[in-house]
Amino acid sequence: MRRYQERVDAALARFLPPTEQTPTQLHDAMHYAVLGGGKRIRPVLAYATAECLGANLDDVDAAACALELIHCYSLVHDDLPSMDNDDLRRGRPTCHKVYGDAMALLAGDALQCFAIEILSKGDYNEAQSSARLKMIATISSASGSTGMAGGQAIDLAAVGQHLTIEQLEQMHRLKTGALIEASITVGALAANCDAASMKPLQDYAQCIGLAFQIRDDLLDIEADTETLGKPQGSDQEQDKPTYPSLLGLSGAKNMAQQMHDHALRALQPLGDDVDPLRLLSSYIVERTH
Amino acid sequence: MRRYQERVDAALARFLPPTEQTPTQLHDAMHYAVLGGGKRIRPVLAYATAECLGANLDDVDAAACALELIHCYSLVHDDLPSMDNDDLRRGRPTCHKVYGDAMALLAGDALQCFAIEILSKGDYNEAQSSARLKMIATISSASGSTGMAGGQAIDLAAVGQHLTIEQLEQMHRLKTGALIEASITVGALAANCDAASMKPLQDYAQCIGLAFQIRDDLLDIEADTETLGKPQGSDQEQDKPTYPSLLGLSGAKNMAQQMHDHALRALQPLGDDVDPLRLLSSYIVERTH
Numbered sequence: 001m002r003r004y005q006e007r008v009d010a011a012l013a014r015f016l017p018p019t020e021q022t023p024t025q026l027h028d029a030m031h032y033a034v035l036g037g038g039k040r041i042r043p044v045l046a047y048a049t050a051e052c053l054g055a056n057l058d059d060v061d062a063a064a065c066a067l068e069l070i071h072c073y074s075l076v077h078d079d080l081p082s083m084d085n086d087d088l089r090r091g092r093p094t095c096h097k098v099y100g101d102a103m104a105l106l107a108g109d110a111l112q113c114f115a116i117e118i119l120s121k122g123d124y125n126e127a128q129s130s131a132r133l134k135m136i137a138t139i140s141s142a143s144g145s146t147g148m149a150g151g152q153a154i155d156l157a158a159v160g161q162h163l164t165i166e167q168l169e170q171m172h173r174l175k176t177g178a179l180i181e182a183s184i185t186v187g188a189l190a191a192n193c194d195a196a197s198m199k200p201l202q203d204y205a206q207c208i209g210l211a212f213q214i215r216d217d218l219l220d221i222e223a224d225t226e227t228l229g230k231p232q233g234s235d236q237e238q239d240k241p242t243y244p245s246l247l248g249l250s251g252a253k254n255m256a257q258q259m260h261d262h263a264l265r266a267l268q269p270l271g272d273d274v275d276p277l278r279l280l281s282s283y284i285v286e287r288t289h
Numbered sequence: 290m291r292r293y294q295e296r297v298d299a300a301l302a303r304f305l306p307p308t309e310q311t312p313t314q315l316h317d318a319m320h321y322a323v324l325g326g327g328k329r330i331r332p333v334l335a336y337a338t339a340e341c342l343g344a345n346l347d348d349v350d351a352a353a354c355a356l357e358l359i360h361c362y363s364l365v366h367d368d369l370p371s372m373d374n375d376d377l378r379r380g381r382p383t384c385h386k387v388y389g390d391a392m393a394l395l396a397g398d399a400l401q402c403f404a405i406e407i408l409s410k411g412d413y414n415e416a417q418s419s420a421r422l423k424m425i426a427t428i429s430s431a432s433g434s435t436g437m438a439g440g441q442a443i444d445l446a447a448v449g450q451h452l453t454i455e456q457l458e459q460m461h462r463l464k465t466g467a468l469i470e471a472s473i474t475v476g477a478l479a480a481n482c483d484a485a486s487m488k489p490l491q492d493y494a495q496c497i498g499l500a501f502q503i504r505d506d507l508l509d510i511e512a513d514t515e516t517l518g519k520p521q522g523s524d525q526e527q528d529k530p531t532y533p534s535l536l537g538l539s540g541a542k543n544m545a546q547q548m549h550d551h552a553l554r555a556l557q558p559l560g561d562d563v564d565p566l567r568l569l570s571s572y573i574v575e576r577t578h
Contacts, residue, residue, distance in 0.1 A: 017434055022459075026434050026442035077398060082371075082390035101371035105394070106442050109366060109401065113433035116405050120426035126415030133418045136425060137409035144402035145306055145315050153315035153395050170311075 008043035011061040029099040029107035037090045042067040042183040049187030052274045063186040066115040073111035091229035135186045142182035151175025163241040177209030203266035211259035217242040260285045297332035300350040318388040318396035331356040331472040338476030352475040355404040362400035380518035424475045431471035440464025452530040466498030492555035500548035506531040549574045
């Protein structure tokens with residue numbers, strides 16, 4: 001994991017417009033929002049999938065960065081006062097606490113746009129263009145109103161409401177699951193993966209996407225603020241429906257374990273080549289922040 | 290113009306996810322922000338350029354819609370309380386006044402994303418993929434931190450400051466000019482325009498982009514709120530630097546006329562085929578809202 005994390009961090013620093021470039025304050029805010037740590041789970045999944053399938057990692061850098069940029073923009077907007085109004089993220093003040101609400105709004109907007117820019121710019125032959133276009137379609141449909149942004153809208157409407165487990169699952173499939181699935185898909189696209197391998201990978205992706213969210217809900221209860229880098233207990237404080245609130249602590253833990261088991265089962269047809277993906281699934285259900 | 294406006298309105302209504310689709314409130318807010326009128330100047334420029342150069346308009350619809358979706362998202366975010374805090378847009382309450390700040394933020398985010406989604410999704414042969422990718426690169430670099438969002442960041446920092454005419458011009462080249470230029474470029478890309486014709490078109494685009502902004506500044510002073518569909522005099526009230534504030538009313542009018550003259554001169558090498566673009570330049574300096 002660390003190898004992929006370091007790789008995406010280097011690529012992000014290389015791609016981002018330098019902070020000396022006008023408008024400097026906006027570029028500062030973009031750097032602050034992106035380069036301040038984070039687990040880089042989406043790029044890690046994209047790199048790991050691509051490498052398991054034999055791709056050259058140079059062909060994955062832009063997509064890995066795009067995934068992380070979309071994730072970072074969503075965090076910046078999510079933390080704004082009109083949304084979750086959070087002060088702390090990745091152990092530091094949130095972007096709007098440092099740069100003001102308006103600049104943070106613009107930084108988020110510009111990061112979303114920049115994700116697409118680095119995937120689309122450059123001189124490509126027609127075969128490469130076709131793969132790039134598919135990556136852009138994958139990432140943009142995972143981020144929009146029927147993906148991540150849609151999940152946030154459902155989340156917003158759900159505060160203080162009672163959701164069924166099915167409704168909670170649908171919300172998270174959109175809010176976090178869609179971009180995690182997209183991470184696996186773009187990794188596979190970078191490796192020119194055939195349809196026969198794509199199907200088990202997507203099943204795997206759905207399971208770990210859900211497991212990731214359940215673990216997130218558990219950590220909000222069980223970890224402390226310092227380890228999390230964001231305020232512990234904020235779901236409960238904001239009266240958000242979560243897996244532990246619906247299933248209890250042990251019920252939620254069981255469900256995460258089930259998702260991990262399903263993920264492993266989905267990978268069976270792909271043999272030993274995808275062992276790194278098996279390890280990532282373990283990491284996702286066991287992580288402590 | 291009306292033919293193109295009706296064409297893009299129909300295409301937008303066709304592309305947008307139906308309001309009955311989950312999450313319904315988010316889709317409602319997206320429809321409200323996009324389908325509430327507007328001059329559709331960017332799609333009109335893209336269609337007109339493409340048609341002058343012999344393209345089939347069916348190949349321009351997605352790009353024309355993408356340009357308008359990017360413009361609409363920027364208006365929704367610009368109107369938010371943390372930005373310009375405007376209550377009125379296109380003669381109706383602004384998006385956040387109807388749907389709340391959080392939902393308006395998400396609607397803007399989702400519209401930006403949706404612009405890219407409709408340009409990237411679909412089955413294309415490799416030549417078409419290549420053109421699509423160039424359109425996406427054009428639109429995304431015109432919208433980000435070195436384009437529209439960057440111009441807004443400069444605008445934000447400029448409130449109450451004295452700008453030179455060069456600084457004002459740089460701000461507007463980014464804030465409105467970049468996306469207007471992109472409109473001409475994607476129209477030309479849809480027509481497989483050669484480099485020899487691209488250069489005069491881009492010169493033309495730069496001139497009308499600036500003329501458009503000067504006219505906007507003049508209208509903020511000279512038109513009434515009802516005609517504008519947004520509050521008259523808001524630049525002055527917010528102490529924003531404008532062309533009339535730097536050059537006086539007649540100085541600003543002269544400059545708009547000069548830009549129109551330059552635009553016509555730029556088009557000379559392209560002959561009669563581009564007469565519709567000449568008419569659009571006149572419209573831009575003469576429009577009353």
